[in-house]
Amino acid sequence: MKSSDSQLKARGKITFEDLQYYNTHSKTELLELIKSKEAHKRTIAVRLLSEKNVLSDDLIYLFLNTLAQEKKLYTKIELCDALSKGGRESAKIMVDYLGKIGNNQHKVLPADGFNKNSYPLPRDIIARTLAHMDEEILPTLLNVLKTNYTFKIREVIDAIGFICFYRKKHRHFQIIDALILCLKDNYNDDIIRWKLVRSFESFNDINTIKILQRIEQEDIQLIIRNEAKRSLSVINNRTKG
Numbered sequence: 001m002k003s004s005d006s007q008l009k010a011r012g013k014i015t016f017e018d019l020q021y022y023n024t025h026s027k028t029e030l031l032e033l034i035k036s037k038e039a040h041k042r043t044i045a046v047r048l049l050s051e052k053n054v055l056s057d058d059l060i061y062l063f064l065n066t067l068a069q070e071k072k073l074y075t076k077i078e079l080c081d082a083l084s085k086g087g088r089e090s091a092k093i094m095v096d097y098l099g100k101i102g103n104n105q106h107k108v109l110p111a112d113g114f115n116k117n118s119y120p121l122p123r124d125i126i127a128r129t130l131a132h133m134d135e136e137i138l139p140t141l142l143n144v145l146k147t148n149y150t151f152k153i154r155e156v157i158d159a160i161g162f163i164c165f166y167r168k169k170h171r172h173f174q175i176i177d178a179l180i181l182c183l184k185d186n187y188n189d190d191i192i193r194w195k196l197v198r199s200f201e202s203f204n205d206i207n208t209i210k211i212l213q214r215i216e217q218e219d220i221q222l223i224i225r226n227e228a229k230r231s232l233s234v235i236n237n238r239t240k241g
Contacts, residue, residue: 009039009040010040011075012039012040012072012073012076012077013043013074014043014044014074019047019048022041022045022048027053030045031062033045034049034062039074039075040074040075042066042072043072043074043078046063046066046075046082047082050063055082055090060083060086060090060094061093063079063083064083064093064097067080067083068097068101080128083129084130084132086133087134087137088136088139088140091133091137091141094129095143095144098127098144098151099126099155100151101125102124102125104124105124105151105154106154106191107191108191109191113227114198114227117237119166119198119201120198122155122162124158126155127159131158135163135167137163138160138163138169141156141160144156145178145182146178153182154189154191157179158195158199160175160179160199161199161201164199164203165201165202170204170205171203171205172203176205176207179199179200180211193215193219193224194221197212197231198227198230200212200231201230201235203235204238204239209232209235212228212231212235213228216228216229216232
């Protein structure tokens with residue numbers, strides 16, 4: 001059933017008229033508006049703050065901390081859109097929030113596999129936002145792989161794989177080497193191993209292909225063996241094309 005205008009507004013959806021009404025508000029007024037109890041007003045504040053101001057560190061932190069508390073769909077979308085306009089410096093702040101916002105991350109291996117030839121959208125809201133940013137942020141994302149923060153590594157892999165798959169970074173050896181090293185360092189973490197196996201579908205590289213072939217035959221987890229098989233199929237279909 002189609003939602004009414006009032007229901008959509010309650011979820012944070014805004015109209016052109018809403019924006020026009022608040023368009024002349026000062027930055028100070030918009031910073032107050034983002035605290036409103038009405039979701040559509042928070043959305044308006046985010047839109048106008050991001051359009052009228054440089055995405056400074058203070059604004060990035062404000063949007064991230066607002067996102068961490070936000071419950072309404074359209075306001076969340078607006079916050080993610082605003083953050084995705086940032087570059088490398090924004091990403092350096094955002095990676096600290098990987099795995100910390102929401103509860104949509106994989107905590108255990110899924111029961112069912114992903115049966116498409118595309119690359120799935122990251123479930124973590126920060127990883128998803130990073131995945132839609134410019135590829136210039138890749139060095140920042142790769143640095144996360146070198147840390148000891150398991151929950152961040154799990155989520156950043158999704159963003160790296162997504163960017164490389166859709167930006168056609170199929171032979172970027174620095175990225176490939178970083179992912180292979182991450183696999184060696186975190187092999188006993190089933191979720192990291194599973195996500196890395198998926199990320200390897202983004203590359204046309206003999207080393208990742210050999211790893212996938214071995215995992216398809218030997219991994220103790222059926223879901224990971226199946227994911228390796230799927231990644232090999234994606235690579236094969238791409239190289240044929």
